[in-house]
Amino acid sequence: MDGSADTLKTAVVIEDDPDIRHLLAEVLESAGFSTVSIGNGLDGVRAVAAYQPLITTLDVHMPGIDGFEAARRIRAQSDTYIIMLTGLDDETDVVLGLGAGADEYLTKPFRPRELRARIDALMRRHRQSPPTPAVPAQDQVGPSFPVRPPVIPVATPAATPAATEPSPTSNGQDTLPDDADWLVHRDLRVDPETRIAALGLDELDLTRTEFDLLATLMQSKRRVRSKADLTLVLRGESYVTSYLVGEADKRAVEAHMTNLRRKLGDNPTNPRYIETVRGVGYRLTSEDLIAS
Template sequence: MNAPADELLTAVIIEDDPEIRRILSQVLEAAGFTTVSADNGLDGVRAVVTHRPLLTTLDVTMPGIDGFEAARRIRAQSDTYIIMLTALSDEADVVAGLGAGADDYLLKPFRPRELRARIDAALRRTGVRPLQGGAGGPAPRSSEAPSPASARPGTATTPVAPAATASVTSSPAPEGADAEWLVHRDLRLHPEQRVVQRGGEELDLTRTEFDLLEALLESKRRVRSKADLTLILRGESFATGYYVGDADRRAIEAHMTNLRRKLGDSAASPRYIETVRGVGYRLTSE
């Protein structure tokens, strides 16, 4: 269910650099969020559990636990949308970050406008429109993360699945369910319940992995390019003229690597998703 249009939403900033924290707060508050900041991973995880934010920005290199471990701990307890901020540009580091549970990543140094674009994309994917400051509404505010005992929980929101854009292959739903499933071989995905099963066993996918798999199942044998998939994740699949850079394409590759691993699939001998070299991805032939 979408959050009301006049609801003030919460974002948690986990960053040890005070200047970057300031920039992040400014961008998020301009987007309509109230922010809570933490300067280390442990306090950041506690802030996420306490405030239940819609969105979390997470630095990789921090004192105490690093961003990878923080992401794993957050993802075990929350479905907050995680944007990982990192100066590590190697593909292995990107895969590790996304595999730990991040939904998106942004390389440092970053431009505030680029961060705002990622935030707007996250809002489109979750179907939420936060209240902007002014116009009679309360202004967004920021704070350092308080102890869990004194903190006031933030707003919890429930993501919504993207609307289907292609025909659906249906099969009988399990007892008690009446919606259709997307099916390929022994792989089944329920768009509304956001459940994925392989051979009857439920899989634990991140929000981004789920959305990628849903897009491919809807498209069937039609090839989806990395640019197509990037725009789908941004909620811009019906728009033209949006910029898709090399970093976006690498992020899709990293998400696809993690998705295949969870599916028990192989790029060399695929059962579910095949790579069309130089183009993109599609489902394997039945």
């Protein structure tokens, strides 16, 4: 990213408490973002569609739609990094928030320095290409924020259906590159370079975090990775870090792992791909195990 693009970083703050909204905007602006502040979930979803921000902070309890529903709607149209903030710290809420598409989860009250650290860590992570910005209709945009004209992509010649919609069950070669540098475990394959994960001939639809967790475990093979270790990996840190890893971080890793296993069709009690080492962390199953 060049310097001019970096100066145009945008963040959307979706928070009904004006004091917290102001604090979030201050932290984000200190990190180099221009901010758009919204007081409710529905207008927040529309603001994300209009601005396609790099970062979106999202409160859970808001008037209109709650943060979980807002996250689902945002994730359906944007690849923005979502940081959910709430006063709740129950594991169920962590699972719901991350399952709805959040990348990070902070409980209130939070420390501004911790939020800034999480933002910096997200910016160090690989970012997928965002979808084409949605063009909101004039009567769909709430009055609480201005609409920036969307960038209209240059039209390209239409491709034939066969070229744009390959059958995922044909032979796998239409969607899975043959020259990829695959990490392989049984019928599970991961290419860290192209960020493609496949189960058999079918490409997996993983979030950034789920892919990072899976790639880390694939690279580590039978070496156990602790929840604290995986937290640092997701933050883009190594083993020496100044960031604290709390219980909420570990629960977040558990929630991401639950979602990942579900997409792999993996049973934690009789795993084919990822096994839990009780009290320690996670690792790949043995290649010698025979799945039942």
